[in-house]
Every structure is written in C-alpha cells, then in structure tokens.
Amino acid sequence: MGETPKKRLNIQELISGIVNGDIVSLSKAITIIESDNINDKSDSNKIISSCIKEKSNSIRIGITGVPGVGKSTFIETLGDHLTSIGHKVAVLAIDPTSSVNHGSILGDKTRMSTLVNNKNAFIRPSPTSSHYGGVAKRTRESIILCEAAGYDIILVETVGVGQNEISVSEMVDFFLLLKLSGAGDELQGIKRGIIEMADAIIINKADGDNIENSNKAKSEFAMAIKLYPIKKSKWTPKVMTCSSINSSGIKPIWELILEYISVTNENNFFNQNRKNQNKYWLLQTINDKLQSNFFGNEKIKKELEKQYNLLDKNKTTPFAAAEILLKI
Numbered sequence: 384m385g386e387t388p389k390k391r392l393n394i395q396e397l398i399s400g401i402v403n404g405d406i407v408s409l410s411k412a413i414t415i416i417e418s419d420n421i422n423d424k425s426d427s428n429k430i431i432s433s434c435i436k437e438k439s440n441s442i443r444i445g446i447t448g449v450p451g452v453g454k455s456t457f458i459e460t461l462g463d464h465l466t467s468i469g470h471k472v473a474v475l476a477i478d479p480t481s482s483v484n485h486g487s488i489l490g491d492k493t494r495m496s497t498l499v500n501n502k503n504a505f506i507r508p509s510p511t512s513s514h515y516g517g518v519a520k521r522t523r524e525s526i527i528l529c530e531a532a533g534y535d536i537i538l539v540e541t542v543g544v545g546q547n548e549i550s551v552s553e554m555v556d557f558f559l560l561l562k563l564s565g566a567g568d569e570l571q572g573i574k575r576g577i578i579e580m581a582d583a584i585i586i587n588k589a590d591g592d593n594i595e596n597s598n599k600a601k602s603e604f605a606m607a608i609k610l611y612p613i614k615k616s617k618w619t620p621k622v623m624t625c626s627s628i629n630s631s632g633i634k635p636i637w638e639l640i641l642e643y644i645s646v647t648n649e650n651n652f653f654n655q656n657r658k659n660q661n662k663y664w665l666l667q668t669i670n671d672k673l674q675s676n677f678f679g680n681e682k683i684k685k686e687l688e689k690q691y692n693l694l695d696k697n698k699t700t701p702f703a704a705a706e707i708l709l710k711i
C-alpha cells in the first residue's frame with residue numbers, strides 16, 4: 384500500500400532533477416528507460432511524457448564510420464569546440480555489438496577522456512540490446528531526456544554495421560559520415576545507401592603526410608555525390624576534410640551544420656522531418672511490440688517448431704506455414 388505514493392514521488396523527483404539539469408537524475412532515468420523490467424515500463428513512460436513537454440531548440444547530429452576512423456576523437460574535438468562556445472553537448476551511442484561480445488566495437492577503452500570531464504558534456508554508452516525492441520529505440524528515447532535536461536546539441540554515434548545507420552538517420556537532423564582517405568579507392572567498400580543518407584562526408588585524419596591524399600579523396604567524393612538525386616531536404620551534401628587530432632577543419636564543419644539548419648528551417652524540412660521521424664518511431668514501436676508479442680507466445684513457439692519440422696520434410700511451404708501461425 385505504502386509503496387505506490389513513495390514511488391510516484393521518486394519519479395516526480397527524478398523528472399524535476401532532469402529538468403534542472405542534474406546529471407545523476409538524468410543517468411538514473413536513462414537506466415529506467417533502458418531496463419527490460421516490465422515494472423519500469425510505466426515509470427519510463429511517465430518520464431518520457433513529462434520530458435517531451437520541455438521546450439528545446441536542439442540540434443541532433445548522427446555520426447557514423449567504420450571502427451578506427453576516429454569517431455570518438457572527432458566527437459571529443461567537436462564537443463570541446465561546442466562547449467567552448469556555450470553549448471551543452473550530450474553524446475549517445477548505438478552499438479549493436481555491445482550485447483554480443485563484451486568488448487563491443489565502440490569499445491570499453493577510455494574514450495573521450497577530455498569530454499568526460501567537461502561539465503557541459505554528458506556521455507552515455509550504448510544501451511545493450513534486448514528482446515524488447517532494439518538498441519536504437521532506447522537511444523531515441525534518451526535523446527528526449529537529454530534535451531529536457533538542457534543539452535542543446537545531441538551527438539549520436541554509431542558504428543557502421545547492419546541497419547544502424549537507418550535508425551540513426553531517423554532520429555537526427557543532420558547525418559555525418561566519417562571517412563579516411565586511402566590509396567584512391569575511396570568509393571570502394573562504401574556501403575550502399577550511406578551516401579544517400581549523409582548530409583556531409585568528412586575525411587578525417589587530414590594531417591601530416593595524409594593531407595594530400597585527404598584532399599584527393601575529398602574531390603573524388605565531391606564528384607561522386609553529384610551523381611545522386613536531390614535530397615528531400617533540398618540540401619546538397621558537402622565533403623570536407625578535418626583533423627580530429629589538431630582540430631583543423633572542425634569549426635568549418637560546425638558552420639556547415641548551422642548552414643544546414645538555416646536552410647532546412649527556411650524550407651520547413653527541419654520541422655517536417657522531425658514530424659515524419661515521430662511517425663517512423665510510432666510504427667517501429669508497434670512493429671517491435673507485435674513481434675515480441677507474437678514470438679513470445681508459447682503456443683506460437685510450439686507451432687513454429689512443428690512447422691519448421693514439416694518444412695524440413697517438404698510437407699508444407701513457408702507460406703502455408705505462415706498462414707497457420709498467423710491464425711493462432
């Protein structure tokens with residue numbers, strides 16, 4: 384009996400803490416959101432509903448690239464620049480590998496050691512995946528909490544694996560692809576679809592002996608980009624070089640992002656895109672829920688095994704088996 388009011392008070396306190404920019408409350412609330420515990424679900428919903436009402440003029444930026452390209456170094460340098468000009472920066476990550484092997488791709492190494500100690504930066508590692516909806520959905524919800532806590536720049540880092548970039552591009556305003564210059568084979572090995580998603584391609588590690596190669600890579604990408612159809616945002620993606628180690632090129636990248644925000648505010652894409660993203664996450668959440676309900680159902684689990692067996696023996700077809708399962 385006594386527990387409910389106490390619990391309610393705590394959640395209310397937690398929400399006030401978030402809104403007052405208290406990092407401990409924010410971290411605790413994100414942990415509740417990431418929890419698989421069914422009892423946390425209603426608290427989680429309460430927190431999100433309250434936080435979503437808070438006004439925010441945030442800019443959400445997605446950053447992707449293969450391991451080793453320099454994502455964390457880039458984020459550290461960009462984050463330092465942004466906090467030095469008065470912004471509050473939250474860094475969230477989506478790492479699909481974190482649940483598969485303990486040493487995830489984004490890594491447990493001490494990353495972003497300067498930014499970690501910056502009082503205007505908040506860094507949260509990737510949630511681990513679970514049966515109930517993906518890693519990305521939790522990150523998407525964490526964005527809302529960080530914004531309510533006053534972080535006006537949200538950096539979402541992801542590793543270039545699987546479907547992650549799609550999820551990230553559906554939760555950010557600006558999508559940035561980090562690349563390295565190679566020996567003239569820049570366009571090879573690039574995942575299809577990524578270029579279409581990118582609002583900027585940044586050739587990182589443009590320093591020392593690598594400057595010339597980086598400029599060459601920049602020209603190649605700039606030419607390649609021209610072949611792609613005009614984006615819905617009407618924004619023409621840009622290619623730039625930078626060095627995350629010596630900070631050269633970082634300021635121009637931020638100015639580019641501001642230019643994008645101004646262009647897409649003017650043509651109303653910015654707002655429209657966020658509305659579309661909300662619809663995407665609504666449908667995504669329904670899909671996740673339907674799937675987990677379906678595959679979590681004991682009767683269906685049993686029937687599925689039976690149908691697999693029949694399928695192996697050529698006694699049914701995938702389509703007939705699906706019909707039977709969907710009727711349960």
Ligand code: GDP
Pocket residue numbers: 448449450451452453454455456457587588589590625626627628629
């Ligand atoms: P991530 O795996 O994409 O997060 O990459 P990291 O940020 O961990 O960087 C991988 C390695 O590249 C590290 O040894 C960095 O010091 C190095 N690195 C990152 N950015 C630069 C850069 O701009 N120039 C140079 N020369 N090295 C860099």
